[in-house]
Amino acid sequence: MKRTSLGDVECPVARALDEIGDWWSLLIIRDAFDGIRRFTEFQKSLGISKGILTARLKHLVSIDVLETAPISDEGGYQEYVLTRKGRDLFLVTVSLRQWAEDHCFGKAERHSILTEKASGKRVPRLSLQGRDGKELDASMTFVRKAVDLDAPRKVGARRAAQR
Template identity: 60%
Template structure:
C-alpha cells in the first residue's frame, strides 16, 4: 500500500506528520538531542535495521531536520547534526516525554528525568499560554481556517 502524502495539506499537523511522523524518525531526533550523531550509534541505540535507518536519516536530511557534517573528531566519517529546523522540534520531544510520563508509567515506576543542566533540577511542565501569559486549556482555543487566495 502506498503511503499518502500530506506534504501539501492545509493542516500544519498533517504536514508535520508527513515530515517526522513515524516513531523511528522521532526516536532518531530524540537521540540526536541526546548527542548521538553517527549512523552506527543510532543503529546500536535504537536496534533499527540498517535499511530502515538509512531511509529515515535520508528523509530527515531531505526535510531539513538533520544535516550531514564532517565528523567532529576529524575522522573520515560523517555525522548527522540537528539543523535549526531540527532543534525547533525540542519542545515536541519534551511534550511527548511529559505526556508519556503522565500516562504510561505507574507512579512508582523508575524513568529518566529531563533536568536543567546548570541546576540539575527537573524542567517545568510545558503549558500553552496566551499572548498575555494566561494559561490556556484546549477548550479555550480554536483553529481559524486558512483563507484561500483568489487568483
C-alpha cells in the same frame, strides 16, 4: 498499504506528521538531542536495522532536520547534526515526553527524567499561555481554518461562542 501524503493539506499538524511522524524519525531526533551523531551510535541506541536507519537519516537530511558533517578525526566518515529546523523540534519532543510521563507509565514505574544541566533539577512542565500570560487549555482556543482566513473576524468569534 500505501501511505497517503499529507504534504498538501492546509493543516499544520498533518504536514508535520507527513515530514516527521513515524516513530523511528522521532526517536532519531530524540537521540540527536541527547548528543548522538554517528550512524553506529544511532543503530546501537535504537536497535534499528541498517536499512531502516539509512532511509530515515536520508529522509531527515532531505527535509533539512539533520545535516551531515565530516568527522574531523576519521577520514571519509560523517556525522549527523541537527539543523535549526531540527532543533526547533525540541519543544515537540519535550511535550511528547511529558504527555507520556502522565499517561504511559504506572505511578511507581521508573522512567528517564529531563533535567536542566545547570541546576540538575527537573525541567518544569510546558504550558500554553495566552497573550495575557494565563494558561490556556483546548476549550479556550479554536482553529481558524484556512478557508476562513479571508472572511471577516466575526467567523472566529462566532465559532468560539458555539463551543
